[in-house]
Amino acid sequence: xxxxxxxxxxxxxxxxxxxxxxxxxxxxxxxxxxxxxxxxxxxxxxxxxxxxxxxxxxxxxxxxxxxxxxxxxxxxxxxxxxxxxxxxxxxxxxxxxxxxxxxxxxxxxxxxxxxxxxxxxxxxxxxxxxxxxxxxxxxxxxxxxxxxxxxxxxxxxxxxxxxxxxxxxxxxxx
Numbered sequence: 001x002x003x004x005x006x007x008x009x010x011x012x013x014x015x016x017x018x019x020x021x022x023x024x025x026x027x028x029x030x031x032x033x034x035x036x037x038x039x040x041x042x043x044x045x046x047x048x049x050x051x052x053x054x055x056x057x058x059x060x061x062x063x064x065x066x067x068x069x070x071x072x073x074x075x076x077x078x079x080x081x082x083x084x085x086x087x088x089x090x091x092x093x094x095x096x097x098x099x100x101x102x103x104x105x106x107x108x109x110x111x112x113x114x115x116x117x118x119x120x121x122x123x124x125x126x127x128x129x130x131x132x133x134x135x136x137x138x139x140x141x142x143x144x145x146x147x148x149x150x151x152x153x154x155x156x157x158x159x160x161x162x163x164x165x166x167x168x169x170x171x172x173x174x
Contacts, residue, residue: 023054023169031163033087033126038168040124044083046170053078055090055122056167063102072100075167088168089123128164 026046027038047053056075063070078090095118101107117133146152 022171024172025056025167025169027088027124027166027168029124029126029166029168031126031165033124036165040086040088043088043124043168043170044086047081047083047088051170053081053088053090054169055092056169057122057128058165059162061100065102070100070102087124089121089125092120092122094119122164122166124166124168126163126166128162130160130162132159 025038027040027043028036029040030036054075055078056073059072059074060069061072062068076092076095079093080091082089082091118130120128120130122128142156143152146155
């Protein structure tokens with residue numbers, strides 16, 4: 001009986017115990033969608049076979065004081081996944097929108113107190129389409145950075161579609 005319980009618990013635990021270390025990056029593309037490493041076809045085959053998927057992406061921006069390029073990397077589980085024209089597209093489920101705090105030490109802050117205030121679709125093409133729920137505080141921050149309405153609106157539009165470096169990971173074989 002103990003063996004049956006132990007075996008059942010072990011099996012159950014193994015089904016739900018994936019961690020970041022249990023995943024392997026199988027495809028890495030630059031912000032133009034060109035392969036840096038891995039095999040896009042292998043990623044597509046894994047997705048079509050129903051494999052769980054994690055997607056990572058890199059954002060680069062200029063430090064407001066020093067002008068140096070700062071890189072920030074995110075990882076999340078892919079939600080709704082699509083293959084089309086040899087590429088993979090992952091919908092990222094809504095999250096509390098956050099932003100970088102360029103401080104020492106660096107950190108992040110919640111840009112909105114609303115759940116699901118940021119969503120995105122990211123593709124192996126390097127394109128990230130994102131939508132923000134803009135609250136008053138975030139709008140005021142944007143307006144302070146971009147003094148005229150036209151520039152402010154252009155920057156918001158640019159933020160909705162960005163080119164990002166992507167990494168795509170599937171569970172390692174056990």
